[in-house]
Amino acid sequence: ALPWRVDELWSFNRYIKEKNFDVVHIHYGYLGITALLGRYPYFLHLHGGDLYQNLNRLVLKQLTILSIKRAYQVYYSTPDLYNNHGLNKIRADADFLPNPIDTDFFCPRGDGGVTRNTKVLIIQRLDEVKGLDIFFQLIPHLVAKYPLLEFTAFKIGTMVSKYSDIPR
Numbered sequence: 001a002l003p004w005r006v007d008e009l010w011s012f013n014r015y016i017k018e019k020n021f022d023v024v025h026i027h028y029g030y031l032g033i034t035a036l037l038g039r040y041p042y043f044l045h046l047h048g049g050d051l052y053q054n055l056n057r058l059v060l061k062q063l064t065i066l067s068i069k070r071a072y073q074v075y076y077s078t079p080d081l082y083n084n085h086g087l088n089k090i091r092a093d094a095d096f097l098p099n100p101i102d103t104d105f106f107c108p109r110g111d112g113g114v115t116r117n118t119k120v121l122i123i124q125r126l127d128e129v130k131g132l133d134i135f136f137q138l139i140p141h142l143v144a145k146y147p148l149l150e151f152t153a154f155k156i157g158t159m160v161s162k163y164s165d166i167p168r
Helices: 002-019 029-038 048-052 058-070 132-145
Strands: 025-027 043-046 073-076 118-122 149-153
Touching: 002 029, 025 029, 029 043, 029 048, 029 058, 043 058, 132 149
Parallel strands: 025 043, 043 073, 118 149
Antiparallel strands: none
């Protein structure tokens, strides 16, 4: 959709310049082109598709690589991007930084307990590269400690059969 969003990108850049932000943190690799067009420094936060998919698409590959190379700093939220998908060859100084969590909205309860039925939806592809083994090993312990927890995950990814029996 990038060609149809050029006006939107220019409006965004005008807004950035008017407000004189100290930090611009851009998610998704190819969108770094916005900052390049606006000529301001930016931090770039990569996700799985930025390398899994975009590096296999002619135009997006060029935009993504250029955006990665020119960013002030690069972060990646999917653990395998650095070694398994070539980020280390484009930006050896990239840092692993999982997606931020709004701690005002998602804050720990003061009593540390679960006092009512609580359903947890795991919004994540069930792929081996996502490091899910650690999380799924914790679920039985959480359910044992908090019996009112229920976990559900989307059945998407290469490891669906492995995780089909999520405890509760």
